[in-house]
Amino acid sequence: MTRALALHIAVLVALFAAQYFLPPYHHTNIARIMVLAVFAMGYNIAFGYTGLLSLGHALFFAAGLYATGLGIELWGLSAGPALLLGLLAGVAIAAATGVLALRTGGVSFMIVTLMFAQAGYLTILYFGAYTRGDEGFVITRAARNLGGVDLSSDTPRYFAALILFGVGLLVNLALTRSNLGRSMIAMRENEERSRMLGYNPFRIKLTALVISGLYAGAAGAAYGVLFGYVGASFATIQYSILPLLYVLLGGAGTTLGPFLGALLMFYLIDISSGYTTAHLFVVGAALLVLVLFAPKGILGWVRDKGAKWLP
Amino acid sequence: MAAIILSARGLTKHYDGIKAVEAVDFDLTTGQVHALIGPNGAGKTTFVSLLSGRIAPSAGTIRFDGIDITRLPAHSRVARGIAYTFQITSIYANLPVFDNVALAIQRKGSKRLQAETMAALSRVGLADRADQIAGTLAYGHQRLLEIAMGLSMRPRLLILDEPTQGLANSEIEAFNALIREVTPQTTVLLIEHNMDVVMDLADQITVLNFGEMLATGTPAEIRANPAVQTAYLGG
Numbered sequence: 001m002t003r004a005l006a007l008h009i010a011v012l013v014a015l016f017a018a019q020y021f022l023p024p025y026h027h028t029n030i031a032r033i034m035v036l037a038v039f040a041m042g043y044n045i046a047f048g049y050t051g052l053l054s055l056g057h058a059l060f061f062a063a064g065l066y067a068t069g070l071g072i073e074l075w076g077l078s079a080g081p082a083l084l085l086g087l088l089a090g091v092a093i094a095a096a097t098g099v100l101a102l103r104t105g106g107v108s109f110m111i112v113t114l115m116f117a118q119a120g121y122l123t124i125l126y127f128g129a130y131t132r133g134d135e136g137f138v139i140t141r142a143a144r145n146l147g148g149v150d151l152s153s154d155t156p157r158y159f160a161a162l163i164l165f166g167v168g169l170l171v172n173l174a175l176t177r178s179n180l181g182r183s184m185i186a187m188r189e190n191e192e193r194s195r196m197l198g199y200n201p202f203r204i205k206l207t208a209l210v211i212s213g214l215y216a217g218a219a220g221a222a223y224g225v226l227f228g229y230v231g232a233s234f235a236t237i238q239y240s241i242l243p244l245l246y247v248l249l250g251g252a253g254t255t256l257g258p259f260l261g262a263l264l265m266f267y268l269i270d271i272s273s274g275y276t277t278a279h280l281f282v283v284g285a286a287l288l289v290l291v292l293f294a295p296k297g298i299l300g301w302v303r304d305k306g307a308k309w310l311p
Numbered sequence: 312m313a314a315i316i317l318s319a320r321g322l323t324k325h326y327d328g329i330k331a332v333e334a335v336d337f338d339l340t341t342g343q344v345h346a347l348i349g350p351n352g353a354g355k356t357t358f359v360s361l362l363s364g365r366i367a368p369s370a371g372t373i374r375f376d377g378i379d380i381t382r383l384p385a386h387s388r389v390a391r392g393i394a395y396t397f398q399i400t401s402i403y404a405n406l407p408v409f410d411n412v413a414l415a416i417q418r419k420g421s422k423r424l425q426a427e428t429m430a431a432l433s434r435v436g437l438a439d440r441a442d443q444i445a446g447t448l449a450y451g452h453q454r455l456l457e458i459a460m461g462l463s464m465r466p467r468l469l470i471l472d473e474p475t476q477g478l479a480n481s482e483i484e485a486f487n488a489l490i491r492e493v494t495p496q497t498t499v500l501l502i503e504h505n506m507d508v509v510m511d512l513a514d515q516i517t518v519l520n521f522g523e524m525l526a527t528g529t530p531a532e533i534r535a536n537p538a539v540q541t542a543y544l545g546g
Contacts, residue, residue, distance in 0.1 A: 179417045179424075186414050189403045196363065196397070197464065198389030198418050 042215025051188030056113030064220025090217010136231025251299030342495030404446030
């Protein structure tokens with residue numbers, strides 16, 4: 001077993017053990033953070049590894065959230081098939097967005113993905129009769145049941161979040177060590193060179209974006225079932241920016257960075273909003289410090305300081 | 312006569328009225344080393360960029376192995392066996408040396424990626440630097456890495472754009488030996504300013520001047536060609 005794998009397993013074991021010590025409030029928070037970290041890992045696969053700066057990932061998260069939520073509400077699906085539907089929705093929307101948006105690059109890609117996400121948000125509002133627009137809807141407790149396990153109660157919810165996070169993390173680790181992962185990083189580092197080594201840039205970027213959409217869709221679907229609320233606020237630009245912030249804080253292009261970033265940012269907002277209504281000011285100050293002293297994020301900084309093996 | 316692996320007909324590239332390459336007819340014989348020479352600005356890099364697909368021609372056709380590849384994107388041409396190494400070193404500067412070469416090898420699918428990559432690095436004498444970040448290599452070593460990446464693709468046609476630029480004499484010797492080793496399995500098209508290398512390696516030489524083909528022939532024929540002497544060799 002390599003150092004990297006040992007570290008990842010240690011993180012998962014620590015998270016497993018944490019539930020026995022955590023007070024209920026933090027217990028729920030960590031479950032939420034693990035789900036958001038899956039979203040951020042997906043974002044990181046596109047941005048951190050492949051170099052695709054998207055401002056539209058809220059769309060993929062919302063696709064998962066709404067496909068699952070509406071699947072339960074409108075078509076009476078049970079949680080299992082509804083989760084699967086959410087996952088597929090994330091993939092399908094990411095693929096469709098990618099096919100169009102990847103005709104551009106750089107800043108244009110940012111703008112185009114932002115436009116798609118805004119269009120998605122407005123679509124949710126437009127079909128308010130089904131989605132209940134801004135207000136959103138609650139998934140009933142009875143529907144949040146997977147194979148007899150009540151996912152609305154604390155312990156199963158924590159477990160479900162941990163399983164999702166664990167699978168996402170280990171798949172991410174495997175991806176970084178695979179040939180596909182290497183060719184994704186190559187695309188970020190030098191696209192022209194990759195093209196002249198025979199790689200089709202469009203195909204590799206689309207693959208990365210679809211995997212990214214799979215993570216975002218899975219996170220959205222799980223969020224709906226675990227926390228029971230589906231609302232249009234999850235489709236706003238804020239939810240495209242959040243994973244970007246998590247990744248920048250934790251370290252772009254590192255496997256554990258998204259989780260670390262989500263954890264720190266979540267509690268930074270949580271704690272600072274206890275003191276001031278201007279908690280975004282604190283977030284801004286933290287980001288400024290980050291950009292000045294550790295532009296590669298916390299784990300990027302650690303990696304530069306000698307831990308080169310950090311994936 | 313030996314088989315032609317690549318042929319261009321009427322190949323032309325204009326930039327806003329500037330004729331970078333003008334109606335060039337060009338044939339590459341399978342297994343040969345073919346040198347492309349000419350003064351700075353003669354259109355050599357533009358010409359090979361048209362062949363490799365990095366830029367699209369204004370007119371003309373390119374056939375590789377009997378198939379029209381004029382409209383194929385660069386990555387598809389690479390997949391058919393045309394490899395290109397950059398004049399201005401283009402490596403993955405932030406990645407380890409190993410990954411640079413592994414990327415060239417893995418695309419074709421390799422079950423022994425580790426071993427093959429190390430073998431390719433040994434070939435250019437960089438095996439002991441496999442873990443080093445490529446951007447921190449000395450310039451000459453970066454050139455060698457670039458060549459290693461080109462060779463690792465196991466191309467049928469290898470296009471080298473000024474490969475020996477910035478190499479020490481001993482490294483040039485090693486480079487010459489390397490090229491002799493890969494031919495005739497690989498056809499080599501070489502842009503080169505170092506006339507010793509050209510005369511040493513080339514079976515055929517084509518001279519470009521102002522985007523047009525001035526002459527083509529064996530080294531002896533080119534040396535004896537009065538037009539070439541006037542334009543390039545300085546009489």
